[in-house]
Amino acid sequence: MKTFFKSAVASALLVSIAGIPVSVDAHVPLKHDTEYVIDGKIYGMPKAKIYREEYNGPAVVGDYVTMVPHLAELDYVGNKEHEVRMDVFSQKVEVAPGVSYNAWTFGGTVPGPVLHVREGDRIVFKMKNRSTEEVVITKPFKGAAPFYQQVANTPLQKHEPVIAPMPHSMDFHSGTVAADDKWATIAPGETIEFEWIANYPGTYMYHCGTSSVLMHTAMGQYGAVVVSPKEGYPTDKDVDHEYVIVQSEMYLSQMGDDYIYDHSAALARDPSHVVFNGHVAALSENPLRANEGDRVRIHFLNAGPSGTSSFHVIGAIFDRVWAEGDPRNTWYGMQTVLLGASSSATIEFIVPEEGRYTLVDHEFADAERGAGGLLIAGPRKK
Amino acid sequence: MKKWLGVMAWVVAAQAAAEPVTIPAGPYQPIVVLDETVAELAMPAFKLDATPVTFAQYLDFVTKHEKWRKDKIAAIFHDGHYLANWPAALTIPEGYEKKAVTQVSWFAARAYCAAQGGRLPTLNEWEYASLVYRQQQGLSDQAYAQRLFGWHSNPTAYSLQDMELNHSQLAYMHDRVNEWVDDFQLLITAGDETDILSGSCGDSARFLTDTGEASYATFFRYQSRSNYRPQSTTGTLGFRCAYDME
Amino acid sequence: MNKSTMAALLMLSLGWVSASAQQAPQHHHDHSHHVTMEAASVNQSDSIYHLDGLWQTHRGETIELSQLQGSPVVISMIYGNCATACPVLVNDARRIYSALPPEYQQHVKLVMVSFDNDRDTPAALADYVERYQLNESAWTFLHGNDTDIRTLATVLGIRYRLRDDGNFDHSNLITVLDKHGRIVERIEGLNRPVEPTVAVLKKMIDAGHAHAH
Numbered sequence: 102m103k104t105f106f107k108s109a110v111a112s113a114l115l116v117s118i119a120g121i122p123v124s125v126d127a128h129v130p131l132k133h134d135t136e137y138v139i140d141g142k143i144y145g146m147p148k149a150k151i152y153r154e155e156y157n158g159p160a161v162v163g164d165y166v167t168m169v170p171h172l173a174e175l176d177y178v179g180n181k182e183h184e185v186r187m188d189v190f191s192q193k194v195e196v197a198p199g200v201s202y203n204a205w206t207f208g209g210t211v212p213g214p215v216l217h218v219r220e221g222d223r224i225v226f227k228m229k230n231r232s233t234e235e236v237v238i239t240k241p242f243k244g245a246a247p248f249y250q251q252v253a254n255t256p257l258q259k260h261e262p263v264i265a266p267m268p269h270s271m272d273f274h275s276g277t278v279a280a281d282d283k284w285a286t287i288a289p290g291e292t293i294e295f296e297w298i299a300n301y302p303g304t305y306m307y308h309c310g311t312s313s314v315l316m317h318t319a320m321g322q323y324g325a326v327v328v329s330p331k332e333g334y335p336t337d338k339d340v341d342h343e344y345v346i347v348q349s350e351m352y353l354s355q356m357g358d359d360y361i362y363d364h365s366a367a368l369a370r371d372p373s374h375v376v377f378n379g380h381v382a383a384l385s386e387n388p389l390r391a392n393e394g395d396r397v398r399i400h401f402l403n404a405g406p407s408g409t410s411s412f413h414v415i416g417a418i419f420d421r422v423w424a425e426g427d428p429r430n431t432w433y434g435m436q437t438v439l440l441g442a443s444s445s446a447t448i449e450f451i452v453p454e455e456g457r458y459t460l461v462d463h464e465f466a467d468a469e470r471g472a473g474g475l476l477i478a479g480p481r482k483k
Numbered sequence: 484m485k486k487w488l489g490v491m492a493w494v495v496a497a498q499a500a501a502e503p504v505t506i507p508a509g510p511y512q513p514i515v516v517l518d519e520t521v522a523e524l525a526m527p528a529f530k531l532d533a534t535p536v537t538f539a540q541y542l543d544f545v546t547k548h549e550k551w552r553k554d555k556i557a558a559i560f561h562d563g564h565y566l567a568n569w570p571a572a573l574t575i576p577e578g579y580e581k582k583a584v585t586q587v588s589w590f591a592a593r594a595y596c597a598a599q600g601g602r603l604p605t606l607n608e609w610e611y612a613s614l615v616y617r618q619q620q621g622l623s624d625q626a627y628a629q630r631l632f633g634w635h636s637n638p639t640a641y642s643l644q645d646m647e648l649n650h651s652q653l654a655y656m657h658d659r660v661n662e663w664v665d666d667f668q669l670l671i672t673a674g675d676e677t678d679i680l681s682g683s684c685g686d687s688a689r690f691l692t693d694t695g696e697a698s699y700a701t702f703f704r705y706q707s708r709s710n711y712r713p714q715s716t717t718g719t720l721g722f723r724c725a726y727d728m729e
Numbered sequence: 730m731n732k733s734t735m736a737a738l739l740m741l742s743l744g745w746v747s748a749s750a751q752q753a754p755q756h757h758h759d760h761s762h763h764v765t766m767e768a769a770s771v772n773q774s775d776s777i778y779h780l781d782g783l784w785q786t787h788r789g790e791t792i793e794l795s796q797l798q799g800s801p802v803v804i805s806m807i808y809g810n811c812a813t814a815c816p817v818l819v820n821d822a823r824r825i826y827s828a829l830p831p832e833y834q835q836h837v838k839l840v841m842v843s844f845d846n847d848r849d850t851p852a853a854l855a856d857y858v859e860r861y862q863l864n865e866s867a868w869t870f871l872h873g874n875d876t877d878i879r880t881l882a883t884v885l886g887i888r889y890r891l892r893d894d895g896n897f898d899h900s901n902l903i904t905v906l907d908k909h910g911r912i913v914e915r916i917e918g919l920n921r922p923v924e925p926t927v928a929v930l931k932k933m934i935d936a937g938h939a940h941a942h
Contacts (some may be wrong), residue, residue: 268710
């Protein structure tokens with residue numbers, strides 16, 4: 102086992118060699134000789150590795166990796182190194198009753214898995230391009246992320262393995278790295294491995310960055326990383342429920358019995374469906390739950406690929422909103438949050454009464470195409 | 484005459500390649516602009532296999548050229564999955580005689596074509612032939628784009644369909660397999676900085692003469708294939724051979 | 730470039746030329762030390778010397794690439810009419826060579842392969858060698874046919890394209906091969922630091938001597 106923690110002296114030396122005048126945090130864990138620190142943030146990750154491996158393990162690995170709308174609890178203090186795997190492969194998924202398409206996915210779902218980390222954590226990420234394989238995700242798998250069990254419990258997308266060989270890549274908006282190295286495209290059968298540091302708190306999109314990004318994202322390759330702030334949000338102790346919602350557009354047209362990607366519609370920004378968490382019924386078949394008087398936090402990401410979202414909860418006012426999820430960007434008392442593509446907000450509201458609260462994209466052309474959901478509130482707990 | 488030859492070839496031995504078709508010389512305007520100074524190329528005539536190479540034809544090749552058997556091929560020429568679905572070195576999967584051969588690397592495809600006295604077509608030759616085919620078939624831009632996007636939606640189902648082999652014109656250009664070309668790895672350069680178009684962004688517009696769906700679909704074929712390694716093998720990537728005019 | 734970067738590059742290059750990486754990629758660079766046999770035939774499955782084809786040197790000899798085996802090779806691809814990047818690539822190879830201690834230099838070959846089958850005849854390449862004073866016996870400039878040029882470039886990961894104006898667009902890449910013809914390091918870009926490459930070459934040459942005795 103390598104020593105991850107270098108002394109402050111060594112860090113200071115490294116920085117002074119680089120000639121960058123900064124203050125060095127004695128507790129910042131440096132791991133590689135390439136790394137350096139500016140304002141307490143770590144940069145200079147080593148080069149990505151691309152190689153071939155025989156791998157038959159679970160496609161999604163990581164203790165803090167879940168399926169939307171779930172968010173794993175960070176049950177550790179301070180910072181941690183996460184080993185995360187999200188393989189890329191094709192999967193038939195349903196987005197509306199009777200409408201399925203062969204998606205390109207991270208981990209088999211649309212949107213892909215949610216990764217939860219803390220500001221300052223290190224992520225050692227691995228991804229194999231398994232687009233040449235049939236990968237089954239509907240059965241629990243030893244050593245897999247909690248994501249797997251949650252998928253098995255949530256059959257709404259009706260996942261079926263599909264083989265559709267295609268080069269892919271992974272672009273984490275939450276990482277600060279050289280994109281041509283870490284976000285490199287890998288051919289079918291190859292594995293890429295790289296590290297990044299969650300330097301900034303917030304809710305971030307990840308997606309396939311392989312040209313054409315429009316088609317790769319429209320085919321289903323996106324998801325959310327939630328980087329919780331080091332010092333937390335000011336309301337942390339009052340929050341009763343924490344959920345993740347990812348909004349996205351689908352551009353599908355019918356060909357025979359199948360639905361395929363419609364590029365003209367994608368260019369015209371004329372979606373066939375706009376969905377929360379990948380299905381028109383994701384949040385009505387499986388509504389969010391809370392109780393009267395609860396403080397609910399939603400990490401809301403608009404993945405696009407091209408549309409905006411005007412998120413609103415009917416009957417509630419957003420007590421606090423942190424733009425992009427950064428606790429320094431606080432808004433108060435908002436009825437609607439407008440988000441461009443790949444933009445996010447961490448939203449909190451008090452559930453005022455027992456009852457049903459509809460979640461919508463208040464751009465009603467989108468809501469009518471599926472961008473709606475439900476929160477059901479039970480009675481007030483004393 | 485050609486048709487008769489084709490039929491005979493098929494009857495006598497499924498392995499024998501059907502007569503390649505002549506692609507006439509003509510002007511060609513690439514849809515993907517790799518060289519900003521060149522809008523039109525004068526393509527010389529060449530010959531191209533009417534159909535992708537089949538499993539039966541490829542079996543004939545590896546029988547004669549031991550070096551390319553799955554149990555003999557050097558590691559540098561493939562990714563470990565070369566002819567992965569063959570039950571044995573000289574046995575193709577049952578019922579695959581008339582399907583387009585897949586799980587072949589670029590090196591193997593080139594070796595096959597060289598053994599037939601041909602070569603892989605260049606990118607420009609293949610795309611020029613694709614335009615000729617679209618004209619022959621009366622394939623509108625929209626129908627063409629839909630065919631390609633449909634293929635991308637379920638490429639395995641397309642690649643596993645049988646082919647009729649007695650064609651006197653080009654066939655199966657867009658609805659069986661994606662096909663290797665000799666110069667599949669794209670690049671453009673800006674001064675000494677090379678941009679290998681391996682694709683880190685949605686910036687296709689600077690390479691396209693128009694942003695219509697047909698051009699985009701063509702670009703997507705170029706671009707995704709450009710991200711393969713020469714060792715790559717998949718179940719949806721095959722090839723056909725080109726030949727110089729005598 | 731430091732050690733870990735280099736190791737990553739090593740894995741990158743070995744990763745995609747080795748057929749079935751059953752082991753973790755980290756183990757791959759050890760293989761060169763396991764092999765002690767010197768064979769005339771190409772005995773490494775991931776050697777680039779499996780490429781066939783005949784090449785002409787600037788000295789007028791006809792060779793196969795496999796004749797380069799037996800010592801480490803620094804190889805790149807250029808063309809003679811290229812005024813910008815190619816002289817830098819040649820100079821980068823020279824910088825690597827010059828940075829080696831003299832007793833190591835004799836064990837290294839520097840191979841420059843031309844993209845330009847038409848103009849870079851063996852005689853033209855000899856002129857090039859003369860012009861840039863690359864007279865050390867370590868240098869070999871190669872002229873080949875278009876098919877073999879394309880094969881070699883592709884196996885090395887060098888992309889190139891002949892432009893309408895007669896120039897070539899190409900990647901700037903120097904590759905280090907071990908004595909068996911396996912890719913052990915790739916240096917992307919121009920004017921890169923030579924120290925890591927020199928260290929790799931010295932290590933391979935030292936290992937070769939240890940086995941010889």
